[in-house]
Amino acid sequence: MGLTTKIVLAMLLGIVVGVLFNFLDSTQVLGSAVTGFINSYLTGGLFDIVGRIFIASLKLMVVPLVLVSLICGACALSEGGRVGVLAGKTLALYLVTTALAITLALMLAFVFQPGAGMEGLQADAAFEPKPSPPLSEVLVDIFPTNPVDAMAKGNMLQIIVFALLMGYAISRCGEPGRRMASFFNDLNDVILRMVGVLMVFAPYGVFALLANKIAQLGADAIFQLGKYFLVVLGALFLHGLGVYSLLLKLLSGLNPLELLKKMRPAMVFAFSTASSAATIPVTLSTVEKRLGVDNKVAAFTVPLGATINMDGTAIMQGVATAFIAQMYGIEIGLAGYLTVVLTATLASIGTAGVPGVGLIMLAMVLQQVGLPLEGIAIVMGVDRLLDMVRTAVNITGDSVVSTVVAKSEGAFSEEVFYDRNYDSVANGGRVESSPG
Template sequence: MGLTKKIVLAMIAGIGLGLLFNVLNSSQILGETLTSFINNYLTNGLFDIVGRIFIASLKLMVVPLVLVSLICGACALSEGSRVGVLAGKTLALYMLTTAVAISLALLLALVIQPGAGMEHLAGNAQFEAKQSPPLSDVLVNIFPTNPVQAMAEGNMLQIIVFALLLGYAISRSGKPGQRVAAFFNDLNDVILRMVGVLMAFAPYGVFALLANKIALLGLDAIPTLAKYFSVVLLALMVHALGVYPLLLKLLSGLNPVQLLKKMRPAMAFAFSTASSAATIPVTLQTVEKRLGVDNKVASFTVPLGATINMDGTAIMQGVATVFISQLYGIEIGLMGYLTVILTATLASVGTAGVPGVGLIMLAMVLGQVGLPVEGIAIVMGVDRLLDMVRTAVNITGDAVVSSVVAKSEGALDVSTFNDENYNSVVDQGDGRSTIA
């Protein structure tokens, strides 16, 4: 059995066991002793430990993989001007998909009206919004003063800037640069091999993560917010299975079904971890080895996407804005909705890398259109579960943008992308192979 099937089966088994534990806990039919055993030794014990170790292992790989891979990619760009073109295309596409995502969310929410008849929920809502950083600080903080500190803190935008500068300098340094480039290329192969080794343990990590998370989520909030939950979920599905395939077909002519099939392992990882950053090693491997995107493109687009591409979060913001406006009976009008689209699109880039970024962005959007930020407290009950889905949507968007940019730059191996009988590096655990 290939690793993809193992991961999918582990994901289904983890969700099933987590739901079973959740039901058993709430019903108390097993008695106090067995319930305590399940909670203390399985859910909060074994599954929690295995899941946290797996997440830590993934995060361990993120900084060295992004740094080394991006340096190698920058070295491979023969013309320095291509870095600017690549960055421009990537940023424009990420902002386009985010604008489309929030527009779609607003449209569906206005048609379905998830907040209608739910006014009673607004009474006891309390939420303290964190202050969003000034735009000037955000722009300045993109550039590292200490690259070692940026790597220690996992500040992806600063790592990207440092890696691009170093890669560009290496490519312009003649023979010394060639020797340094050879070292980083060898180091890149070693790191990819480490990722391959880690992938062998992926099904166990995915199972433990989901069993723990679903068991602890407490699904009792879903019936109360079922309409809101359903609209966000519908918008996420339409965006992932409708908007992304359409953009891929229109902008590159590639087969969207192939991309969705080959992204299944990465989507399973993203769903189970609920973290685009932690999924970077898997996303990068999948985009390069399964989709045929050249490292010089993928090493830039994937880490950047994991940092600033927040289509899933934008969808949540769009639906939440309409939901909260209906909850409090405040009509914000057409200009208000246009303001939401603009604010959320720009904020997806401007607040990248800030802790609790989704809630900060939502508080910022609500503040711009005069809605009470206390409404966020109401939707937080189901947000953790939706976060898992929107993370899978986000990394799918990263793969789509990577493929489109790579095709436009002549850096996509189309035969690899279209290969039906693929046995990718993710399945084989062989991190040493490279794209032709």
Template sequence: MSLTKRILLAMVLGLAVGILLNISRDLLAQTVNSWIDEFVIHGLFDTIGRIFVASLKLLVVPLVFISLVCGASQLGGNARMGAMAAKTLTLYMATTALAIGLALTVGHLIQPGQDIGLGEAVNFTPQEAPPLKEVVVDIFPSNPFKAMADGNMLQVIVFSLLMGIAVANCGETGKRVSAIFHDMNTVTMKMVSILMDLAPYGIFCLLAKLFSELGADAILELSKYFFTVVLVLLMHGLLIYGLLLKLLAGINPIDFFRHLKELVIFAFSTASSNATLPITLRTAEEKLGVDNRIASFTVPLGATINMDGTAIMQGVATAFIAQAYQVDIGLSGYLTVILTATLASVGTAGVPGVGLITLAMVLQQVGLPVEGIAMIIGVDRLLDMLRTAVNVTGDSMVSLVVAKSEDSWDEAVFNQRD
């Protein structure tokens, strides 16, 4: 059985087992439920699932550092670095603005919060977002080892680029160092392949645990909001990305999506762009045909700042909360939401809980009560899985467009069948 089929099977079985365990809570005796919760759900499933995610995260920093040094050193100096960075950042910011604009439009048309009875508002205290000055300063590391230990990806990217450019300009010494990094990159990618072979077991345990705890009530109560977010995610992930890929690179979107099957499943299962980063990079290089020197820059940067899925949630959530509180924010309010969420996707990239933090910032900008976030937290975990799948699809699309524009795309790799 191919790896893709094994992963799909694990996903289906995990969903089925999780739902059955959730339903069985009302049918089994209390002692049996307690035993299942302790030893199966929070014991076996939780342990294997957490080990799997930790193993993926283990590779993120070394993979980004090694791969980015390889990519920057191959540029032969910084002649193309500025143009490539400008294209990448422009595409990431533009797709984020499109995502939140689409979300606000659909949210306004469907009106998911129109019939919501608020009842008592639950207090929600978001983390304070850092000021813009500190965000800019914090991009540059004072200690690269601390940045790697803390998993601060923007700082790791900056240090890796500086080292790669230095290696490219060191003549024979640089060539020897570059060869070492390329050998290390081969070994690291082999580690990714080993983890992918074990992935079905981790995916099964992650989904079984999640759906054993996620009752249907949470979705039913917010079904209109939930399915509005899902609709916009699908529209953006399939239609917008497909259209941009065709218009900007002339590449068949169907073939593109065919190559992303495993990646999307990984992203859905882990609900983390950073944890999925090794698989995104592997997919970009080995299935999409993106040259390493492009992918090693665009993919880590995208995992850090490209949050189209999160932007969609913020757009629909803003419309939902405005409708629930019966507040008309007007056209200027919608434009403010688009601008704030787009800039915040970069400004709070290194902050935990980024989706809810940026949503709180957006709500404050347009005068909506931050407490409204409490209404959507119940279904946010499941939507986060779908958002991550859209995020990694966007990272892959931008990588492919930039590679094609930089004449660094291997069409033969892209056209090969799985």
């Protein structure tokens, strides 16, 4: 059984167990002693511990993987003078996909009117958003004053800037630079092997995370905001499967189904962790080993995408803005919706390094068009589950942009892309899949 199959089975089993435990807790059919044991020692004990250890292990790999891979990629790109071109293409594509995402979300929200008839929820709304930083501060904070501090705090934008500068300097240092480049290339192979070792335990981590999360959530929150939930979910699937597939076909001529099939392990990881940053090791390995994107491109596009590519979050913002406007009976007009598109697109970069980025970005958008911030409290009930789905959409966008940019730069292998023998990202290498 391939690793991908194991992860998918673990995800499905985790959802089933989580739903079962939530049902037992809400109905008390087995008595309080049994449900207390489940809550204390399984969902709140064993599953919580295993899930948190797995997330911590993934986060452990993020900074060294991004730093070393990006230095290696910057070394190779700087020799050919392609860093600026690559950065321009990548940033432009991420901004375009984000703008398309929020436009699609607003269109669906306008058609299906998820906030109509929801006026009764207003009385229970209470939310105090964190203040959003000014744009000038965000731009200054991109550049590190202390790279060690940036790595300790996991500030991805500052790490990216430092790694690009170091890679560029190494490529311009002659013989010392070649020795350093060789060292970082060897270190990169070691780190990828560490990722492969971690992947062996992935199914257990995915099962524990989902069983614990679904057991806590239950179905009640979804039923209360069913229409909003379905509109956001529909927009996420349309964007993730439709828009990305169309862009990949138009810009590269490649078969989108191949990309979606090979991205399944990374999608499952993103869904279970709800963190693009924590999924970087899996996304990067998948994009390189299964899609055929050269490391010098993937090492730049994937970490940058995990930092600024907020397509899934942009979709939530679009639907949530329309939902809140409809619920409060406030008409923001065409100019207001255009403002939402522009604000959310720019905010996807501007607030990338801020904790709680989704809610802060939504607060910024609502303030911009004059909608009450209390509406955020209403959509928070189902946001955790939707966050899992939109993270999977985000990393799918990262892979599409990486593939398109690599194809345009001649740093792409179609042989690897169409090779169906890549059934796993385990051990950072090729694993033959069994027949059937």
